[in-house]
Amino acid sequence: MNQNVIELTNVRKEFVSTKHYPGFKGAVKGLFTKETETKVAVDDISFSIEEGEMVGYIGSNGAGKSTTIKMMSGILTPTQGTCLVNGIEPYKNRKVNAKNIGVVFGQRTQLWWDLPLSETYTVLKEIYEVSDEDFKERMNFFYEVLELEEFIHNSVRTLSLGQRMRADLAAALLHNPKVLYLDEPTIGLDIVVKDRIRQAIRGINEKYNTTVILTTHDLGDIEELCKRIIIIDAGKKIYDGTLLDLKRSYGGSCNIHFEMKEIPSAEKIQSIHNISDKMGIAVKKKTLSVNFNKNDFTVAQVIGKIMADIEVTDVQIKETELTDIVKRIYQNGVEAV
Ligand SMILES: Nc1ncnc2c1ncn2[C@@H]1O[C@H](COP(=O)(O)OP(=O)(O)O)[C@@H](O)[C@H]1O
Ligand SMILES: [Mg+2]
Structure with missing residues (x-):
């Protein structure tokens, strides 16, 4: 227990893009000169997160939340600094990292559109080499907390947004990852479904001690789930502490x-x-x-x-x-x- 599962040390991410000039003249100019622009999306961020913590990672649009999560999931490599997740650098060893993490994006599904949901889980079981016993145990738990049975035989394309989110959560957790990244998990959901998703996340955290990093615009998610929050703004960390302290100091x-x-x-x-x-x-x-x-x-x-x-x-x-x-x-x- 109390081990750091995630450690970011002075992480910086720059995006370099070619400058575009408007109009025909601009297009011609672009053929001959390649001027570039550097955008610092994440600027010298450090933090560590212990096993079993649920942390809200918040900031306005374009603050750098998704970029940070992409580095922690191995999709992007930091320009400077290091990021360790469960002892490895995700971008250097994406395969091993994939076994350690689960990711859910509120706005797009990771599920196969045409497969019945039940088969999706069977395929994932094979991909992640989950034993029959673990599969049974976890699916039973998800059936219960996410109430999957109402739509388990339907194909993914027919699911409502709320059902799809619940299905996505189960898919991200089937291999019992140490770390779960949730990017806007309750976006567009009505209050009843939101509540069910929040309860499920809490239940999963309690049962499996899963570390959860949550980005959201819905501060209700944060209040219900996270003791600790990290706030970033324009790529910089501006607050890291408990929600209670934040409220005490400023609220x-x-x-x-x-x-x-x-x-x-x-x-x-x-x-x-x-x-x-x-x-x-x-x-x-x-x-x-x-x-x-x-x-x-x-x-x-x-x-x-x-x-x-x-x-x-x-x-x-x-x-x-x-x-x-x-x-x-x-x-x-x-x-x-
Ligand atoms: N692939 C990319 N190429 C260039 N700029 C990017 C890229 N991805 C993100 N950015 C820029 O980096 C900044 C942070 O983006 P992002 O991490 O998506 O913010 P958030 O998730 O907090 O809304 C933004 O200014 C965004 O435009
Ligand atoms: Mg984002």
Whole structure:
């Protein structure tokens, strides 16, 4: 236990492409000069992940998430730095690596379009040399957590998106890989299917101690599944820590709006301001807004203090959501939050 399954050390990935100029002149120019452009997709990223961890790898579009995952799955070679997955460099030994990892892309299937699903699994069993006993045991488990039986005899092309995702997950896990990469696994799914997929991922992690790296736009996935998150922006790692710490450091703020029965007098306003210098208080006509950090007060305490002093007709509570925190981090970087 507690062994690092994944270790990235100063990993950098550059993409070099030929510059294109617009129009006919540009095309002619392109024939004679080959100017190139270098795009740094992943910029000096290091992290390690222990066996059995479930980590959310998040960042806005183009941040470098998929590129990182492609290096960890052996599809791309880093320009600099090293990436170790289960002790090997994936891009140097793709065959061995394939046995150690499972990959699911939300937007495209790895399954054979025309085969009945049941046969797909039989073929994969042979490819990955899974024993009869293991096959039986795992398929039984997937039947249960992914509820495959409703469509196991259907061909892949007839499956709904949600069914296909469940089928893809089972396919990626049939050889019991140490590491599972999930790239947007719940994209486009309705809430019921999302929930089932999340439960299944949790179940698989518990049963097989599978290490899971998850990229997603759906922060609900992260909240439900990952204790730890790594945030990248423009190829750089900008946060690596627990979700709880992220929320504590950046997300403690809470805002409560009180609708008062009448417009308070100047004295009254002064006395509200005197309740605590740790609350940000603003009064506008009959509306009183109180801003505070949940490390200082609970919501109940604040409501209690205000209502002891003023007659209130309505209360609205607005807590900072994970989405807001992440949005702020993307926009301003960790320092500025
Ligand atoms: N094969 C490629 N050739 C050139 N540029 C690429 C290639 N793949 C990705 N990029 C660029 O690298 C950056 C990171 O892309 P990607 O890893 O796909 O981001 P994400 O998955 O976080 O949305 C983007 O600017 C993207 O345009
Ligand atoms: Mg991507």
